Structure formats: structure tokens, C-alpha cells
Amino acid sequence: MRIPKIILLSLSLLIGLYFLVILTLNQSLHVFNRDNNSVNLQEFEQKNVTSVDYHWAVLLNYNIVSDNKYNYVVLSQVDSKLKVIRLDDALNNVILFSNLPLLLLGIFAIGIPFYITRKQKRKLDKSLEVVNDETNKLLAAFNIVPPKVEQQNTISKLSLALIELNKQINEQQHKNIISQHQDKLTGLIDRHAYLQHLQTQLELAQSLNKKQALLFIDLDGFKQVNDSFGHSFGDEVLIQVAQRLATVVRNRKLSHFAPTLGLELSLSRLGGDEFSIFIEDLHDDNLPIEVAQNVLQEIEGDFVLGNKLIKIGASIGIAIYPDSAANPNTLLQMADVAMYRAKTDGRGIYRVYSPEMGNKMRRYHYLLEEMRLAMTSQNFSLSFQPIVNVHDFSIDYFECLVRWHHPTEGSISPAEFIPIAEDSNLILELGNWILIEACRQMAAWYNAGMNKVRISVNISGVQLAHTPLYDWVMETITKVGLPPKALLLEITESCFIDASENVISDLEKLRQAGVLIAIDDFGTGFSSLSTLANLPVDVIKIDKLFIDQANINPKYEKILNSISGLGKTLDLKIVAEGVETAPQFELVKKLGIDCIQGYLISRPETSKDVGSKMISKNVNHIAMTGTGVYAPQTAKAPVVQIKVG
Numbered sequence: 001m002r003i004p005k006i007i008l009l010s011l012s013l014l015i016g017l018y019f020l021v022i023l024t025l026n027q028s029l030h031v032f033n034r035d036n037n038s039v040n041l042q043e044f045e046q047k048n049v050t051s052v053d054y055h056w057a058v059l060l061n062y063n064i065v066s067d068n069k070y071n072y073v074v075l076s077q078v079d080s081k082l083k084v085i086r087l088d089d090a091l092n093n094v095i096l097f098s099n100l101p102l103l104l105l106g107i108f109a110i111g112i113p114f115y116i117t118r119k120q121k122r123k124l125d126k127s128l129e130v131v132n133d134e135t136n137k138l139l140a141a142f143n144i145v146p147p148k149v150e151q152q153n154t155i156s157k158l159s160l161a162l163i164e165l166n167k168q169i170n171e172q173q174h175k176n177i178i179s180q181h182q183d184k185l186t187g188l189i190d191r192h193a194y195l196q197h198l199q200t201q202l203e204l205a206q207s208l209n210k211k212q213a214l215l216f217i218d219l220d221g222f223k224q225v226n227d228s229f230g231h232s233f234g235d236e237v238l239i240q241v242a243q244r245l246a247t248v249v250r251n252r253k254l255s256h257f258a259p260t261l262g263l264e265l266s267l268s269r270l271g272g273d274e275f276s277i278f279i280e281d282l283h284d285d286n287l288p289i290e291v292a293q294n295v296l297q298e299i300e301g302d303f304v305l306g307n308k309l310i311k312i313g314a315s316i317g318i319a320i321y322p323d324s325a326a327n328p329n330t331l332l333q334m335a336d337v338a339m340y341r342a343k344t345d346g347r348g349i350y351r352v353y354s355p356e357m358g359n360k361m362r363r364y365h366y367l368l369e370e371m372r373l374a375m376t377s378q379n380f381s382l383s384f385q386p387i388v389n390v391h392d393f394s395i396d397y398f399e400c401l402v403r404w405h406h407p408t409e410g411s412i413s414p415a416e417f418i419p420i421a422e423d424s425n426l427i428l429e430l431g432n433w434i435l436i437e438a439c440r441q442m443a444a445w446y447n448a449g450m451n452k453v454r455i456s457v458n459i460s461g462v463q464l465a466h467t468p469l470y471d472w473v474m475e476t477i478t479k480v481g482l483p484p485k486a487l488l489l490e491i492t493e494s495c496f497i498d499a500s501e502n503v504i505s506d507l508e509k510l511r512q513a514g515v516l517i518a519i520d521d522f523g524t525g526f527s528s529l530s531t532l533a534n535l536p537v538d539v540i541k542i543d544k545l546f547i548d549q550a551n552i553n554p555k556y557e558k559i560l561n562s563i564s565g566l567g568k569t570l571d572l573k574i575v576a577e578g579v580e581t582a583p584q585f586e587l588v589k590k591l592g593i594d595c596i597q598g599y600l601i602s603r604p605e606t607s608k609d610v611g612s613k614m615i616s617k618n619v620n621h622i623a624m625t626g627t628g629v630y631a632p633q634t635a636k637a638p639v640v641q642i643k644v645g
Helices: 005-035 087-098 100-141 154-181 191-208 222-229 231-251 287-299 328-344 355-377 414-423 427-447 461-466 469-480 493-498 501-513 529-533 544-550 554-569 582-590 607-615 619-625
Strands: 041-045 064-066 071-078 081-086 212-220 267-271 274-279 303-305 308-310 313-321 350-352 380-389 395-406 410-412 454-459 487-492 516-522 539-542 573-576
Touching (some): 071 087, 081 087, 191 212, 191 267, 191 274, 191 328, 212 287, 212 328, 231 267, 231 308, 287 313, 313 328, 355 414, 380 427, 380 607, 395 427, 410 414, 414 427, 427 454, 454 516, 469 487, 487 501, 544 554, 544 582, 554 582, 607 619
Parallel strands (some): 395 454, 454 487, 516 539
Antiparallel strands (some): 064 071, 212 274, 380 395
């Protein structure tokens, strides 16, 4: 059992005072005896007093006697005569005066430090309680429960709490460092940390004169997963892809693990559905190709998400250090260029970067910048190609086609600049200009009497994904004063496959307003024919490929016949694209196809040419029928037609 400090201090004070009193009394009696001070001295016969034994008297040099009334201190004895002084007088007249400073000094010497110590201890205890309360709040905030220790005091509690808090802070700092370098979804390092690692490794490779390689991996079909199943499924696919790529890195012994971070540095998620693997030591030129093949095999395996089985692919670009590039950003960019070539060449494959790809990339960026300038300088123009009925060649509608006349290069093919516009999203600005200019021109023709003719405008997948279609179209035609029934929108079959529910809903609302919808390049996509029953379409445009092959390959003729029959069954208008010869015309007419488009009828022409050839010469016919006539042209040399979407 522990004795409280205050009790020990009190006992020490009492004992000290006790001995001080005895010592002072002893000294005082000695002075009386030495100086023969007669104050209050008495004499007794020894027989008249008796000895008294007090426990404290053993500390005195004098005996204590009593006459049964008072106690006396014997100062001296001569024979039977005792010289004494009353004990009370000795205490009252001697002790309190002769040793008062010493007594007070003793009291203050012990009492004042004790008082100060107690006051400081109370302050300290109060401060410690405040600190302890705040520490407990911190512990609660971090959900920390410090270990229990027997006979804990405030100091020991604080000590344990600070130890636990320090552990928690160190762990949190470590997590923060990792978080700064880590992709939150997949747990791989992010693009910034990956580029830092590349910088270090390329510098090392330069000093050791060795080759390295980088794989740029982009998933094929990932957008369809997001659109079809939602982003939560897409996120799960990305997580599983990261795990499969990590397996490839481990199995191929390409790992570069950072113990301090606890992260793999040779594998990164660059963003979106893009990943990259770095090969530090290219001891074998075939190694990156073998790794790419392993990656393709892993990604092409089934992804099981709940009760759904999902299949995707990947396109891979490979860049070699120092052959392809000498710094991290450029090496990554060249691998990206090679990846785009892989996508262009068919997807699900890999390509190694070559200088020819670099030339294509420089051409890409050059045309992109020139297109931005062309938008401001109005170097784009529109041409119009008629689509006519196979029986009387009356104009059903004009397809609007964009043309670019470069100030130094001359005419640039739409097949070259349209994909760049779509890839850079510049198609949004260009497409908006095309729609409003086409509708403005059609409004002029409509007011001139061609009220049975429509204008057709191609809509790209990028526009479908980024533009509120219904609001955009209705606002445009209202602005230029064109009725909805005078507009037709052409959308490629592949865009219909990727279209969201909102896009389908907007297309249906446009149809209800009077706008017609056409599937362009039908037969080149991957949709089932049965989906036509549910798509909001009015027109099917058969791709030129089928027309070119129909007179050569009987199977193509049978396909055309099936499409024509399907159109009649579903009450859809069928248009044959790319009709350039009389035999092609006779075939499509025989198959019951409604309309034709191609150089046999007319090349794309400017609005001025259309006006001079048709409106000025057929005013009466237009007034009576609401349309014009484009008869087949003779002696036309077959020319490859380029469609712009």
C-alpha cells in the first residue's frame, strides 16, 4: 500500500519540530545552569520530590522530578539539595524567546517549499488534465485505443497516447506519400510517378549503354462496356485488367518494386483505359513483342462480372529506347503513335514504332492546327450531291458534303481531315457550322419552291456523344426558318451500335417532329439486322462496297436483294450509294431499291451550280412538283467517291 506524499511530509514536519523542541530545551537548561540565572529557580529536598520518566526526557541531559503538583527540571544537586526550575517556566520563559527565530526559520524552511511545491503540483495536474483531454479527443478522432497498463497515472497515459499517435501519424504520412503516386482505382502508379521512374531508368540506361522498351496499352471495346453496363462495371474491368497486367509483369520478371512506397514502378495506369509496361533491360529484341503477345492473350480472356461475361481486347504500341526516343515523354508519345497504328490496322494487335509513323503524327498535328485556322478564315465550303428516285430521277434529297481548300496545298481529302477533326473534337465546331450552313441553303431552296426536297447532313459519333441532339437540331432549323420535314440526318451504322439511350430518345423525338433519320454505310458495321426493328430510322443507305461487287459476285447480289426485301417489310426507304455505271443502275432498279446516289447521276456540286442547273431551268416543274430532276449523265468515267460523315 502506497502512503500519500502529504502524510509523509506532515509526519516529517512533526518529527522535525519534535526534535527541535527537545534540542532547544536542552540548550536552554544548560544556559540556566551555566549562568546561575535565578529567575524562577527553586530548591527542594530530594526526599520531597520523585523522579519522572518521560520518553522524550532521555534526550535531555537533565533529570525530571515532580512534587505531585508540578514537574521540575533538576539543574544541579548539592548533597540532598536540588536546584530546580519548573518545566512550564523553562518552556515559557526560555524556549519561546531564546530560540524563536530558529523555530520560525525551521517552520518556514519546511512549510514554504512544501506550499510552493503543492501549488505547482496542482497547476501541473490541471494542465496535464487539459492535455490529457485533448489527447483523448485526438485518439477518438483516429479511432485509437491505447493499451491498458496497471496503475496508470496521467503522465503514463499521455506517454502511451503520444506513442500511439506518433505511430498513426507515421502511417498516415506513408499513406499520403503512396496516395500522391498511386491511381486510386487500380492501385497502380499514376502517370506522373511513372514518368519520374522512366526518367531515372533512361538516365541509368544511357550510362550503361543498354536498350529499354515501353508498351502503350489501350483497351478495345471498353467504351461499349461503360455504355452497356454502366461505369461501375467499367471500373471493375479496369481493376481486373490491372491485375492481369501485374501478373504479366511478374511472370516475365519485369518487376521493379519500390519497398518504401510498396508500389510496382514498371506498370502504370496512364488514365482512362490506357496502361503502360516498362522493360528496363532489353537483353532480347523480341522481348517486348513477347510481352505484348502475353498482354493481348491476358486481355482477350473472359471478364466475369457478377452473372455477366464480358469480352474486350487491346491495341498495343511499342517504343524502343534509344531508337524511338531519348526522353520519357517522347518515348511515351511514340508508343502512343504506334498504338494508334495498331488500332488503325485492325485492333487487337501490336505495332512497333517506326519513323514513318512519326511522319504521320507530324502530319496529324499540322493538319489539326491548319483546320483550326481554316475555321476562323472560312476555308471550308459545302458541296451537294443529289439522291434521286430510280424511276423518274426526281430529287429525293441532297446530301451535304464538306470540302476544304487549303491556301497552299489545295484541296485536302475529307478522308484525311475528318478523322482528325473527330479525334480532336474539332468536329463539334465544324459540325455545327455544317448544319447551320446546310439548313440555311436548304431554306433558300425550299422558299424557291423545292418543298418536297430534303437536305441530308452527316452526324458523327463524337457529336452524338457530346451534343444534346434534339435541342441542337431544333434550335438550328428554327433559327434559319427551315421546317423539320426538310431535314434528314445520316448516322453510320457503327454509331448506332454505340448510341446511348438518350441519343436514341432524341432521334425518336426528331422523327416525331418530322426529321428523317438514315443509317449510312449499311452493311459495314456489326449490328444484327433484327435491331433495325427497334432503331428510330427511316432510310437505309447501302454501302458502295455492295454495289461494286454485286455484278461480280452473286452473293453480294443476294445480300442486296435481302436488304431490299427487308426495307419493304419494315417500311424503310433503301438508297444505293456509289452507283457509277448503267449496269449498276439496272441491277439496283431490278432489285426494287428506291433511290440511288453516285457519279452516274451527279458529282457533288456547289450550291451555285445546283441553282443554275436545276432551279433556273426547271422553275415550272419545281413549282408543280416541289422538286427537280437529275437525269443520268453519259460518258462518265468511274471515279472513286469519298463519303464524309
